[in-house]
Amino acid sequence: MVATKISWKMIREESYEYFQKASEPLEIYGICSKILESEAVENMLVVSLDTKLNIVGITNVGRGILDSVLMHAREVFRPAILANAAAVILVHNHPSGDPTPSRVDREVTVKMQEKGAILGIRVLDHVIIGDKKYWSYQADREFYAGF
Numbered sequence: 001m002v003a004t005k006i007s008w009k010m011i012r013e014e015s016y017e018y019f020q021k022a023s024e025p026l027e028i029y030g031i032c033s034k035i036l037e038s039e040a041v042e043n044m045l046v047v048s049l050d051t052k053l054n055i056v057g058i059t060n061v062g063r064g065i066l067d068s069v070l071m072h073a074r075e076v077f078r079p080a081i082l083a084n085a086a087a088v089i090l091v092h093n094h095p096s097g098d099p100t101p102s103r104v105d106r107e108v109t110v111k112m113q114e115k116g117a118i119l120g121i122r123v124l125d126h127v128i129i130g131d132k133k134y135w136s137y138q139a140d141r142e143f144y145a146g147f
């Protein structure tokens with residue numbers, strides 16, 4: 001019987017200037033709005049963080065249509081696992097310019113938080129980027145109490 005050795009390597013396709021730490025929604029907005037500012041359709045980013053909340057990667061895990069993006073927990077957590085991340089922050093844009101979360105946004109946030117708990121990767125926040133403004137689940141204390 002012959003065994004095959006398989007290895008995974010991460011390739012950095014683009015580089016961005018990261019802040020040393022990125023735990024506050026405003027910092028995440030500042031970084032990710034530059035990535036998403038010219039997008040005409042929804043995109044989902046995963047910001048992977050180490051145990052000290054330093055960014056170890058930002059990955060686009062989904063590109064959708066004007067008002068939605070299809071994603072699965074497998075795609076959301078793959079870059080975090082490969083980066084050996086302790087936590088993630090989900091970020092997506094609303095091309096309409098209004099960052100108010102939809103019912104689906106809320107459902108996805110709870111679902112990803114539950115899936116992350118199983119994997120041992122905390123979902124610290126979900127930031128929605130609009131036109132020169134953002135909305136954060138962490139900042140919304142009423143919703144965040146459930147996290």
